[in-house]
Amino acid sequence: xxxATVTGKIWSxxxxxxxxxxxxxxxxxxxxxxxxxxxxxxxxxxxxxxITQGSVAAAYFTDRTAAIDALIIGSIDDETPNKSGKGRxx
Amino acid sequence: xxxATVTGKIWSxxxxxxxxxxxxxxxxxxxxxxxxxxxxxxxxxxxxxxITQGSVAAAYFTDRTAAIDALIIGSIDDETPNKSGKGRxx
Amino acid sequence: xxxATVTGKIWSxxxxxxxxxxxxxxxxxxxxxxxxxxxxxxxxxxxxxxITQGSVAAAYFTDRTAAIDALIIGSIDDETPNKSGKGRxx
Amino acid sequence: xxxATVTGKIWSxxxxxxxxxxxxxxxxxxxxxxxxxxxxxxxxxxxxxxITQGSVAAAYFTDRTAAIDALIIGSIDDETPNKSGKGRxx
Amino acid sequence: xxxATVTGKIWSxxxxxxxxxxxxxxxxxxxxxxxxxxxxxxxxxxxxxxITQGSVAAAYFTDRTAAIDALIIGSIDDETPNKSGKGRxx
Numbered sequence: 001x002x003x004a005t006v007t008g009k010i011w012s013x014x015x016x017x018x019x020x021x022x023x024x025x026x027x028x029x030x031x032x033x034x035x036x037x038x039x040x041x042x043x044x045x046x047x048x049x050x051i052t053q054g055s056v057a058a059a060y061f062t063d064r065t066a067a068i069d070a071l072i073i074g075s076i077d078d079e080t081p082n083k084s085g086k087g088r089x090x
Numbered sequence: 091x092x093x094a095t096v097t098g099k100i101w102s103x104x105x106x107x108x109x110x111x112x113x114x115x116x117x118x119x120x121x122x123x124x125x126x127x128x129x130x131x132x133x134x135x136x137x138x139x140x141i142t143q144g145s146v147a148a149a150y151f152t153d154r155t156a157a158i159d160a161l162i163i164g165s166i167d168d169e170t171p172n173k174s175g176k177g178r179x180x
Numbered sequence: 181x182x183x184a185t186v187t188g189k190i191w192s193x194x195x196x197x198x199x200x201x202x203x204x205x206x207x208x209x210x211x212x213x214x215x216x217x218x219x220x221x222x223x224x225x226x227x228x229x230x231i232t233q234g235s236v237a238a239a240y241f242t243d244r245t246a247a248i249d250a251l252i253i254g255s256i257d258d259e260t261p262n263k264s265g266k267g268r269x270x
Numbered sequence: 271x272x273x274a275t276v277t278g279k280i281w282s283x284x285x286x287x288x289x290x291x292x293x294x295x296x297x298x299x300x301x302x303x304x305x306x307x308x309x310x311x312x313x314x315x316x317x318x319x320x321i322t323q324g325s326v327a328a329a330y331f332t333d334r335t336a337a338i339d340a341l342i343i344g345s346i347d348d349e350t351p352n353k354s355g356k357g358r359x360x
Numbered sequence: 361x362x363x364a365t366v367t368g369k370i371w372s373x374x375x376x377x378x379x380x381x382x383x384x385x386x387x388x389x390x391x392x393x394x395x396x397x398x399x400x401x402x403x404x405x406x407x408x409x410x411i412t413q414g415s416v417a418a419a420y421f422t423d424r425t426a427a428i429d430a431l432i433i434g435s436i437d438d439e440t441p442n443k444s445g446k447g448r449x450x
Contacts, residue, residue, distance in 0.1 A: 001306040001340055003280070003296070010093070012140055015164030016130055018150065024140070026093070030304060034120060036091040036140060040286055050282055050294070050306060052337045055235075055415075056328040058146040059335045060288065065149045067142045067163045070091055073337045074285030100183070102230055105254030106220055108240065114230070116183070124210060126181040126230060145325075145415075148236040155239045157232045157253045160181055190363070192410055195434030196400055198420065204410070206363070214390060216361040216410060235325075238416040245419045247412045247433045250361055271396040271430055273370070273386070300394060310376055320372055320384070320396060322427045326418040329425045330378065343427045344375030 003076060004029045006047045010036055020066050027051060027072075037070035048076040093166060094119045096137045100126055110156050117141060117162075127160035138166040183256060184209045186227045190216055200246050207231060207252075217250035228256040273346060274299045276317045280306055290336050297321060297342075307340035318346040363436060364389045366407045370396055380426050387411060387432075397430040408436040 004027035012024065023039035027049060037051050040060070049072045057071035094117035102114065113129035117139060127141050130150070139162045147161035184207035192204065203219035207229060217231050220240070229252045237251035274297035282294065293309035297319060307321050310330070319342045327341035364387035372384065383399035387409060397411050400420070409432045417431035 001294075001338070003304070003306060010140070011167040012164030013167055014131060015140070016150065016161075019163055024091075034093070036093060041284060050280070050285070052339045054339050055145045055325045056337050056339050058149065059328070060286065060337050062335075065152075067146050067150050067161060068091070069142045069144050069146050071286075071337060073289055074282030077281040077283055100230070101257040102254030103257055104221060105230070106240065106251075109253055114181075124183070126183060145235045148239070155242075157236050157240050157251060158181070159232045159234055159236050190410070191437040192434030193437055194401060195410070196420065196431075199433055204361075214363070216363060235415045238419070245422075247416050247420050247431055248361070249412045249414050249416050271384075271428070273394070273396060311374060320370070320375070322429045324429050325415045326427050326429050329418070330376065330427050332425075341376075341427060343379055344372030347371040347373055 001073065002029055002051050002053070004035075004037075004049055004051050006043050006045050006049060007034070008045060016067060018064055018067055020061055020064065020068065025072065035070055037072050038066075038068050039072045041072055041075060043072060043075055050074040050076055091163065092119055092141050092143070094125075094127075094139055094141050096133050096135050096139060097124070098135060106157060108154055108157055110151055110154065110158065115162065125160055127162050128156075128158045129162045131162055131165060133162060133165055140164040140166055181230050181232050181253065182209055184215075184217075184229055184231050186223050186225050186229060187214070188225060196247060198244055198247055200241055200244065200248065205252065215250055217252050218246075218248045219252045221252055221255060223252060223255055230254040230256055271320050271322050271343065272299055274305075274307075274319055274321050276313050276315050276319060277304070278315060286337060288334055288337055290331055290334065290338065295342065305340055307342050308336075308338050309342045311342055311345060313342060313345055318348075320344040320346055361433065362389055362411050362413070364395075364397075364409055364411050366403050366405050366409060367394070368405060376427060378424055378427055380421055380424065380428065385432065395430055397432050398426075398428045399432045401432055401435060403432060403435060408438075410434040410436055 008026045010024045025039045098116045100114045115129045188206045190204045205219045238246045278296040280294045295309045328336045368386045370384045385399045418426045
């Protein structure tokens with residue numbers, strides 16, 4: 001999995017039917033890579049999240065074959081230090 | 091998923107039988123990476139699209155085992171700001 | 181999928197039994213990355229081809245569980261402009 | 271698989287239900303890439319570990335469909351030289 | 361698939377049960393990337409090998425769900441020129 005920060009939300013009115021309804025958040029990894037992940041948790045901009053990728057992301061959806069390859073699976077608790085070694089809980 | 095812009099279309103007259111008929115669009119990501127994705131939506135050059143990759147792309151096709159590893163799953167609505175932070179809807 | 185150019189052929193006399201017999205071509209992508217793909221079409225050096233990767237490549241083989249993760253699925257027609265924007269059909 | 275070194279642990283109190291309980295360790299590869307892997311072995315910071323990625327990581331869990339795409343599958347024995355060629359067992 | 365050269369062997373005494381017994385070789389690709397692959401062929405250091413990655417590597421094992429994401433599927437014959445264009449058979 002990868003650690004990333006939520007940077008925004010995207011909307012897609014014109015899309016394939018099997019796309020699950022819900023939040024599609026744009027996230028940025030520590031190396032600056034950006035990707036878009038389905039958000040089952042309702043995360044907010046700036047939140048540190050844990051992302052899983054590939055077919056395991058699609059397997060989360062039990063009611064359909066979802067064309068999803070990135071999924072937010074958790075919000076990272078504050079006391080987990082990031083690269084700079086500082087725990088983000090002041 | 092990744093955000094990309096449609097840059098063109100490719101044709102492949104000589105191909106394996108299980109390749110679905112339809113549009114094969116060339117797209118460019120924000121980092122300049124180019125890939126080719128199957129387009130079930132009829133997108134146009136310059137359009138911002140959402141791409142899913144890997145076996146989840148192939149799973150979209152229920153009538154065959156499609157050798158497809160990249161699929162356009164949606165067109166990104168204009169008011170979604172891209173990296174420059176500007177919403178593209180003036 | 182990715183666009184690549186055929187640069188050569190590889191031979192592997194000592195290999196696992198489930199490897200399908202046929203052509204294993206070395207290809208180079210536009211960014212210079214090289215990989216080896218199974219070729220069901222009989223492509224030639226210099227030919228522009230369309231490659232699919234991952235488990236969807238293996239799924240092409242219906243008679244075995246093939247340990248193949250890259251497959252040539254089509255030859256790209258000449259009038260498809262490459263990065264330089266020139267259509268290769270003079 | 272890839273070789274990596276354990277650099278820390280992450281906690282995620284707010285997460286999807288199907289996430290297995292257990293250790294989620296942050297690891298760094300030889301090229302400095304960081305990722306987070308599920309740890310079934312109880313590894314310690316500084317330990318050299320072997321990581322598998324993708325759907326094969328999720329397949330380790332037989333009691334659920336786990337949204338896990340990286341798994342520690344072994345601790346690398348000391349006498350295995352790393353890139354610098356030195357065996358780490360003095 | 362990718363072309364790589366065997367650079368060494370790794371040992372992992374403390375590991376998950378479903379890891380197949382056999383050789384785990386460290387290999388280096390032409391771009392210097394290093395990874396570890398299961399070796400069903402008994403390859404030697406310096407040997408040029410063909411590697412398949414992802415779930416197709418795990419599918420090679422029919423007796424278990426193997427947490428393997430990289431597999432040596434063949435030894436590349438000498439007369440296959442590498443990037444420098446020289447056939448390695450003098």
